[in-house]
Amino acid sequence: MACISADGTLSASGRAMLVALERPATEEEVAGVTRLPLFRVRSGLRELVAAGLVSQQGGRFVATGPQSL
Amino acid sequence: MTTVEEAPVARGLPRLGEPAPDFEAVTTQGTVRLTDFRGSWLVLFSHPADFTPVCTTEFIGFAGIYQKLQERHTELLGLSVDSVYSHIAWLRNIEDKTGTHIPFPVIADLDKKVATAYGMLMPGESKTEASRCVFVIDPEGVLRAMIYYPLTTGRNMDEILRLVDALQVADKNKVATPANWRPGDKVIIPTPNTVELAAERSSQDFIKKTEGYDSVDWYLTKKSLAP
Known part of the structure; x- marks a missing residue:
């Protein structure tokens, strides 16, 4: 997993995405802030949503809480 | 007496102008789906095996054109029938021995699902390794070009760039x-x-x-x- 390791630890890219998602943002906006390729943002968002660290509202994503950092 | 039947080897190739076969695959940069690349051009390529000489020269070559592909809104994605740990070790070894960082993800296609869907396996050449294939997929997910090279012949990076340029110029104009x-x-x-x-x-x-x-x-x- 790119954003979350098997023991639940966030990678640097996972942490950067959560910081970018303190406010609702689109995939493209997250890619712009984190400077990650869009495909990695999409892949990472799937992981973060599956882990309950991010929620999706329409086309925007947002971190579910400060505890996620 | 019962016999164990070998799994059929798909010999079909994907077709130009049709949607590229979808996949979800473990890579060196996490689990990716073909749809993650939607909106960008994608060069998907396979190599026979990690820690082999021709493939190593090719990876250095692909890393060399990576920035030029990025300027053309084109992502790179490698593949071989190796584990992700083998990929990681090999990419680290390439960087250690040659100073070349490999910036693009590489699919660990141990179950050969992606290789089979894209017709990368040529049993006449090798029953265990993917051939040297290149697939150019457009931002809509349509397969636009294919190149197949044998195991013995490293690919020409200039031709891959030229192909991407030609497709983009043709579409635009x-x-x-x-x-x-x-x-x-x-x-x-x-x-x-x-x-x-x-x-x-x-x-x-x-x-x-x-x-x-x-x-x-x-x-x-x-x-x-x-x-």
């Missing part, structure tokens, strides 16, 4: 590109598809109105693109 075309060369305008249009293309009037066109005959006319 509704033209075709001649043999050995390079960016900046003249391109081929669409061939007339009726007798009437062919006659118009052959007329002196057309030649007068289209200064700068290079017309061999009604079916072969080239023009320069605006810089």
Whole structure:
């Protein structure tokens, strides 16, 4: 997993995405802030949503809480 | 006596102009789906095996064109029938021994699902390794070009860049590109598809109105693109 390791630890890219998602943002906006390729943002968002660290509202994503950092 | 049947090896190839086979795969940069690349061009390529000489030179070559592909809104994605741990060790070894960082993800296709879907396996060459294949997929997910090379022959990175350039120029300008075309060369305008249009293309009037066109005959006319 790119954003979350098997023991639940966030990678640097996972942490950067959560910081970018303190406010609702689109995939493209997250890619712009984190400077990650869009495909990695999409892949990472799937992981973060599956882990309950991010929620999706329409086309925007947002971190579910400060505890996620 | 029971016999164990071997799993059938798909020999079919994907088709140009049709949606590229979808996949979800473990890579060196996490689990990716083909749809994650939607909106960008994608060069998906396979190599026979990690820690092999020709593949190592190719990876250094792909890393060398990575920035140029990025400038063309094109992502790179490698694949072989190896584990992700083998990939990681090999990529680290390439960087350690040659100083070349591999910036693109590499699919660990141990179950050969992606290789089979894309016709990368050529049992006549190898029953365990993928051949040297290149697939160019457009931003809509349509397969636009395929290149197949044998195990013994490393690919030409300039040709892969040229192919991406040619496809993008063709799409943007509704033209075709001649043999050995390079960016900046003249391109081929669409061939007339009726007798009437062919006659118009052959007329002196057309030649007068289209200064700068290079017309061999009604079916072969080239023009320069605006810089």
